[in-house]
Amino acid sequence: MLNEIIEILKKDKIKWSEFENSFKEKKIPSKTILLEAGKISNYVYLIKKGCLRSWFNKDGKDITFQFFFENQPVASIDSFLNNQPSLFTIESIEPSIIISISKSNFEKLYNLYPEFKEVFYDYLFKRFRNYAELFLSRIKDTPKERYEDLVKNHPDIIKRVPQHYIASYLGITPVSLSRIRNRK
Amino acid sequence: MLNEIIEILKKDKIKWSEFENSFKEKKIPSKTILLEAGKISNYVYLIKKGCLRSWFNKDGKDITFQFFFENQPVASIDSFLNNQPSLFTIESIEPSIIISISKSNFEKLYNLYPEFKEVFYDYLFKRFRNYAELFLSRIKDTPKERYEDLVKNHPDIIKRVPQHYIASYLGITPVSLSRIRNRK
């Protein structure tokens, strides 16, 4: 989404020069928190290199429910849109390079580029379906089924993400995931 | 949401006369399917009287994940917005009176009333948070905790909805819910 926007912007060199500095790039080490649960999101991020996860706290433990990789936009959309405290934390899993854009610059873009607004809403709607699918899968499928789906359809995640995060993503303990892996 | 729109419309009697017939009211018996999983949603509904649930199929059994009551708008928003097959079915639990509005009329409203579009997007954003909360609760809390939350915060649902739907909503079998209820 942000990628497309940047492309749109670059075609218009005059305006691009105005926004070039809005897209701030920063290097972050592993386990850096970009947005903390309970705080209101003022940024949207784009991952240039690396990997993030979103998680929330449950009785002192953290439960991961999404992973993000290169070229994906990441935000607590709900917090960003509704100006409400984020329900979850966004944190890096690996050392990463992140492009961030502030809400105020985001709104400037909004006003200058009508096509941007459309791209953004399209993205939102798709994200809505995404959420619904994630939700339904989490309800519908057993941890074992969801693990096998990961192995089949997202081997990259399996390879790249530490297993205890995956366990948490599957809704089970690392112990239980280890059992599933060695059961067959 | 639809309620507010109707109120806005009624203030403008000329336009209201144009739309009055768009809001079709119908009586439906229990277990009537308003939208079937896999089909594209062409309507938004408002519950005047009665109660609905949304569910999807898992190995021949149905899993309920939301309940809707009087004055609530109901739709497969994702399907409606993205023109994609609905991920779930919407069905009545009780004999109900439903107001429905078609997508084409919805779009007419869109174009005539700028304030409608805003109300609608506000609703969408809120719905987004709603989904996130529902999702997080389903992940975070045990069936027992979620049942106790229902008893405390939504006793109306407990009273009104057959127990096996509630069990399914909690992610467990009716047998297991019965055990939870009689454990304390």
Add this chain to the structure above:
DNA sequence: TTCATTTCTTAACAATTGTTAATGTAGTAA
């Protein structure tokens, strides 16, 4: 390299749930 930390596996036991099936109960229609 070596040491320390993080991550993963394995084991034993308790707790919860699913499954199947039988029984009980309430409401509805003839």
Add this chain to the structure above:
DNA sequence: TTACTACATTAACAATTGTTAAGAAATGAA
């Protein structure tokens, strides 16, 4: 009323998971 249907409870057993704890393996830093 009776019979039927839908719904809820209970029991027994299997399967899965959580918990705790110990040890193995991998990773990263000095």
